[in-house]
Amino acid sequence: MEQYMPLIWLGIAVVLGIIEVCTSQLVSIWFVIGALVTAICAAIFLDSILWQVVVFLFVSALALVLTKPLVKRLKKFNKTSTNADRNIGKIGRVVVDIDRDKASGMVEVDGERWTARSSDDSVISAGTIVKVESIEGVKLMVTPAENFESEE
Numbered sequence: 001m002e003q004y005m006p007l008i009w010l011g012i013a014v015v016l017g018i019i020e021v022c023t024s025q026l027v028s029i030w031f032v033i034g035a036l037v038t039a040i041c042a043a044i045f046l047d048s049i050l051w052q053v054v055v056f057l058f059v060s061a062l063a064l065v066l067t068k069p070l071v072k073r074l075k076k077f078n079k080t081s082t083n084a085d086r087n088i089g090k091i092g093r094v095v096v097d098i099d100r101d102k103a104s105g106m107v108e109v110d111g112e113r114w115t116a117r118s119s120d121d122s123v124i125s126a127g128t129i130v131k132v133e134s135i136e137g138v139k140l141m142v143t144p145a146e147n148f149e150s151e152e
Helices: 002-022 029-044 049-075 083-087
Strands: 091-099 104-109 112-118 129-136 139-144
Touching (some): 083 129, 091 112
Antiparallel strands (some): 104 112, 129 139
8 A cells, every 4th residue: 555655645636736726716735735745755755654644734734834925925916996986085965765675775976876875784865965985896885974064
């Protein structure tokens, strides 16, 4: 059995490599590295399956620790600002009641109408002056704006 262990570890590396290719995230690359190093060790000097498993786990963990900063940098992406971001912090008026349960709500900001939802999921009546807190997808997240005069 021990003479076949390098081939078994290579097989494990191939299977894990296929899994890695099939996923969009880095899931098993560290285990591929661990299996390859273990296959080499098993071929050269490790006969004990227990020690092979220890080497596999150690190398996989070490690869994870050493490559984590690199992976973070590679997966980091810059948020692209859109024209909609300019609405954050602006004041608008509710033109269609905002009600999460009815999946309704529309706000007019700077003459443009946007679908909207209240930041705290409360119901906000049409005509209420609101402040845009954030944007989630294509919806403005708003809260009633106290002490603001109508812009009309």
